[in-house]
Amino acid sequence: MSNSLSENRYPYIKVKLSVNGRDYEVSVRPYERLIDVLRYKLGLTSVKEGCGRGECGACVVIMDGKLVPSCLVLAVRANNKKILTLEGLAPEGKLHAIQKAFLDVMSVQCGYCLPGVIIATKWLLDKNPSPADQEIKEVLSGQLCRCGSYLRFVKAVKLAVKYLKEGKVYFDIQELKGSPLRGG
Amino acid sequence: MVLIRDDVVRPKAVLDLWPLRKELAFIKREVDWVKIGALTTIEEICSSFLVRDYRYAGFPDMCGLFATPYIRSLATIGGNIGAAHPLSDATILLLTLDSEVKLVSIRGERWVKLDKLFLGKRRLAKDSSELITEVRFKEVPEKSSTALLKFDRRWGHSMGYVVAAAYAQIKDNVVREIRIAFDSMGRPFPERAKKTEEFLRGRRLSEDVIEGACTEVLPKEMKRISDYRASAEYRLELSKVLLRRALLRIKSRIRGG
Ligand SMILES: Cc1cc2nc3c(=O)[nH]c(=O)nc-3n(C[C@H](O)[C@H](O)[C@H](O)COP(=O)(O)OP(=O)(O)OC[C@H]3O[C@@H](n4cnc5c(N)ncnc54)[C@H](O)[C@@H]3O)c2cc1C
Ligand code: FES
Numbered sequence: 129m130s131n132s133l134s135e136n137r138y139p140y141i142k143v144k145l146s147v148n149g150r151d152y153e154v155s156v157r158p159y160e161r162l163i164d165v166l167r168y169k170l171g172l173t174s175v176k177e178g179c180g181r182g183e184c185g186a187c188v189v190i191m192d193g194k195l196v197p198s199c200l201v202l203a204v205r206a207n208n209k210k211i212l213t214l215e216g217l218a219p220e221g222k223l224h225a226i227q228k229a230f231l232d233v234m235s236v237q238c239g240y241c242l243p244g245v246i247i248a249t250k251w252l253l254d255k256n257p258s259p260a261d262q263e264i265k266e267v268l269s270g271q272l273c274r275c276g277s278y279l280r281f282v283k284a285v286k287l288a289v290k291y292l293k294e295g296k297v298y299f300d301i302q303e304l305k306g307s308p309l310r311g312g
Numbered sequence: 313m314v315l316i317r318d319d320v321v322r323p324k325a326v327l328d329l330w331p332l333r334k335e336l337a338f339i340k341r342e343v344d345w346v347k348i349g350a351l352t353t354i355e356e357i358c359s360s361f362l363v364r365d366y367r368y369a370g371f372p373d374m375c376g377l378f379a380t381p382y383i384r385s386l387a388t389i390g391g392n393i394g395a396a397h398p399l400s401d402a403t404i405l406l407l408t409l410d411s412e413v414k415l416v417s418i419r420g421e422r423w424v425k426l427d428k429l430f431l432g433k434r435r436l437a438k439d440s441s442e443l444i445t446e447v448r449f450k451e452v453p454e455k456s457s458t459a460l461l462k463f464d465r466r467w468g469h470s471m472g473y474v475v476a477a478a479y480a481q482i483k484d485n486v487v488r489e490i491r492i493a494f495d496s497m498g499r500p501f502p503e504r505a506k507k508t509e510e511f512l513r514g515r516r517l518s519e520d521v522i523e524g525a526c527t528e529v530l531p532k533e534m535k536r537i538s539d540y541r542a543s544a545e546y547r548l549e550l551s552k553v554l555l556r557r558a559l560l561r562i563k564s565r566i567r568g569g
């Protein structure tokens with residue numbers, strides 16, 4: 129998109145964003161997409177561009193409580209909004225219950241789709257802490273996974289539900305035994 | 313956005329309507345009208361009173377089939393109409409409710425019947441300075457209901473091959489009022505199947521009458537196209553099947569109340 133519109137006759141616009149709890153002020157062109165601001169201006173590379181047209185779900189973020197594809201949102205539209213990406217899910221050194229659950233069931237193959245899947249799961253569980261299988265499937269059906277990990281995603285979401293019900297929200301990365309993150 | 317990204321269109325300027333949501337995102341009953349602000353999202357419609365009223369059961373049908381949660385949170389009803397696209401699901405349903413659209417510009421405002429709004433694919437009977445601000449329809453009477461059905465390849469996630477919607481009022485098994493709309497009747501935008509409606513109006517909704525409407529009347533007034541997604545024959549066949557199912561669904565919804 130920026131290729132065809134890159135001439136500088138378009139002015140910069142200041143946009144204030146609160147991303148993962150931190151406030152930012154960025155200058156954007158009117159045609160810039162939220163995904164590009166998150167990835168290239170803020171360095172949040174968990175936000176992936178799979179299709180760039182709202183079909184794959186790799187770029188989804190939570191914006192003021194709504195699940196949105198950042199590839200279809202103009203950056204200016206995100207002005208004064210609160211945004212959550214995968215990077216903001218847990219404090220430094222910790223994993224969120226949803227991340228832990230996805231690791232536990234070994235749902236990750238290449239992992240490209242995972243940030244989107246996890247954010248969509250977070251949005252679902254914020255809305256409904258005990259979703260039925262059908263609801264999990266409906267929400268995740270928008271998240272394309274080329275490796276076909278779909279069945280394990282459903283398993284992972286149910287495990288995350290269990291952790292959260294037990295009050296286990298964050299897990300210390302150092303204490304994850306046998307976790308792929310420790311190579312053990 | 314997709315059209316800009318793909319370089320299909322290169323607008324000189326883009327107007328972000330989102331800041332108008334304060335005034336134009338609403339869905340309410342007023343006297344005997346249901347009014348929906350143009351910037352109401354599909355997600356908001358899907359959690360409104362419309363999905364809990366058997367007469368408007370076509371809305372939950374539509375919600376379950378409309379793209380994904382993250383598209384429903386951005387897609388507005390005004391955009392669905394403004395897209396002037398054959399596969400705009402919400403628009404097809406609104407046609408069966410005989411909806412009207414409010415157009416506003418600096419010269420004033422006017423109401424246009426939804427079925428008079430489309431001229432071609434992505435072409436509307438309005439000039440570019442006119443904004444769609446509201447769509448409204450008259451509350452429908454008891455003993456009536458709506459349905460929407462869609463055939464697509466990835467369940468609910470893309471635009472369908474064929475979309476059919478209907479509204480009917482049925483009393484003592486006789487069709488008192490009926491409106492049917494498809495994604496296309498021949499021209500590249502959603503339209504009503506008026507001859508089929510006429511055939512059904514006033515008749516008993518028997519198996520023979522439904523059969524006649526679907527296999528004899530509808531194919532005479534509908535012209536389907538072939539493209540890389542489906543052949544004309546297949547689309548026509550699907551249209552007949554969906555119309556039959558829509559009528560049966562409405563019938564059972566009215567019975568269920
Ligand atoms: C992945 C994907 C899946 C989709 N699936 C479906 C589906 O299942 N069913 C379906 O019906 N649609 C689907 N769509 C199409 C689209 O999401 C809908 O048509 C949506 O309602 C458009 O709303 P919008 O607010 O995004 O409009 P935009 O895309 O922003 O606008 C569409 C057009 O309408 C004009 N417009 C918008 N608002 C107004 C207004 N208030 N007044 C005048 N003109 C206006 C715009 O200028 C533009 O020409 C899909 C789209 C994508 C990307
Ligand atoms: S990159 Fe946004 S939905 Fe695919």
Ligand code: FES
Nearest residue numbers: 239241273274275
């Ligand atoms: S794990 Fe590879 S795309 Fe999902």
